[in-house]
Amino acid sequence: MTLRFAIPSKGSGYEATVALLESCGLRVTRANPRQYTAVLRGLPDTEVLLHRPADIVLKVAEGAIDLGVTGYDLLHELRGDDDDDVLTIIDDLGFWRVELVFAVPQSWIDVTSWADLADLAVEFQSRGRRLRIATKYPNTVRRFCYAQGINVFELVESQGATEAAPSLGYADIIADITETGTAIRENQLKIVGGPLIRSQAILIGSRRALRGNRHRLELVRQLCELIEARRRGRLFYSLTANLPGASVEEVGRKVTARHELAGLQGPTIAPVWSKFSGDSGWYAVNVVVPQEELLPAIDYLRAIGASSVTTVQVQHVFRAESEAFARLCARLDEE
Structure with missing residues (x-):
């Protein structure tokens, strides 16, 4: 059973939605720009429909569309805050502010x-x-x-x-x-x-179309997982540094002495196989830190002996479950 997923048909809303999906590994493709249907590569059994953002709200409320990207201002205007036919799944997609x-x-x-x-x-x-x-x-x-x-x-x-x-x-x-x-x-x-x-782009879903439909809900879960993980990942950097030390334990104690800079759950530490003969006692340390802690973390690693530090922006951060999907399921279970 196909998931009917509507996105804005043109303008900044279309461009930002496509960019968000592509950053999640999902590509919107259509044969020509005049078509109002497309394929979402990376998410099976999903048909992309291109509509005016206001029409997306109305069609989701009717159950003619399962899922859609629109603006909170339009949802507030057309459906109000108490309409149970339309469920807000993700309340901030990061654009259209x-x-x-x-x-x-x-x-x-x-x-x-x-x-x-x-x-x-x-x-x-x-x-x-x-x-x-x-x-x-x-x-x-x-x-x-x-x-x-x-x-x-x-x-x-x-x-x-x-x-x-x-x-x-x-x-x-x-x-x-x-x-x-x-x-x-x-x-x-x-x-x-x-x-x-205050308004921003949101992801909404149809209660009547999604409730009890396991296949569509599984596709929604996958989409929520990817969007949440990608948006979360943009806030973190992965740091790798070579540190001297007598043992993994000694290096671990040094790194975790600054708790806020020690990564999401703690550093990953492994011995470095040196290319220079007899040059042992070095360990590779990898930590993931919030963007705002990037420079303090680099300075601290330098202070405890790091010879060099490399950084990579994290692409995705997945948690134990999708928070947005868990909230959606709770709403669908309400009588």
Whole structure:
């Protein structure tokens, strides 16, 4: 039985998804760029479907697609947080990081917070009209406004460049996603308050399509294992150094004296067969350390006599089980 796996059909979402899969040893191939189906090399019985990210959310909810990559902002907008038909399997794939924010004209110097927007909405009402908010996220913005005491407003659906709405006169302010804020500033707007939501690429699955289907679940497990291990591996480096010592035990004690630099579970130590006659008493030490501890670990190995240190970025770090898959199984077992 085939696993139906949907990814974004174009743009940065497609490119980042393909890059992530390829880094996991999974290659997306299609006969030509206009095809909306592809093969995922490295994961058997899997059909890749290319869709708009918003459609992926809806089709996963319907059970027409088993698994999909989309944005948290779209899931939040289209399905809400309490929809049991769509399960978030991995809540951060490492790309598509954006924030949904309010932005107002820069000339509104007295408007700097959500409370100011609530006051402004009341002021607009006293003038006989409503505060107009242009957005592509009406459900999210509506819920947020009511939660913040912004009770009198009108949502204007925006399908084009939302940032231009105030200058074109069909909205007073906007609520839109931004990565850097550049487009907002270029349209003479400023962000007020903090983000309504923070979003990133996520992996979602269909409860109705996956529940009780062992074959599809096994494919999902394999995919989760590879993604988690690859993302984990990027945070670690493998160090190899030659250290002098009288025995494995002596070298081991030196290396593990700095517990935080002694590897994930401890160093691997082996005698070095020297190419120079009579030059014995050297041991090869291998440790895996977090990226932020790379230089401190190198300095420490030097301090205890390392003649040289080589490093390799770790490709994958597998744990006893996939945490994402374990959470998915627990959710599927819920009544």
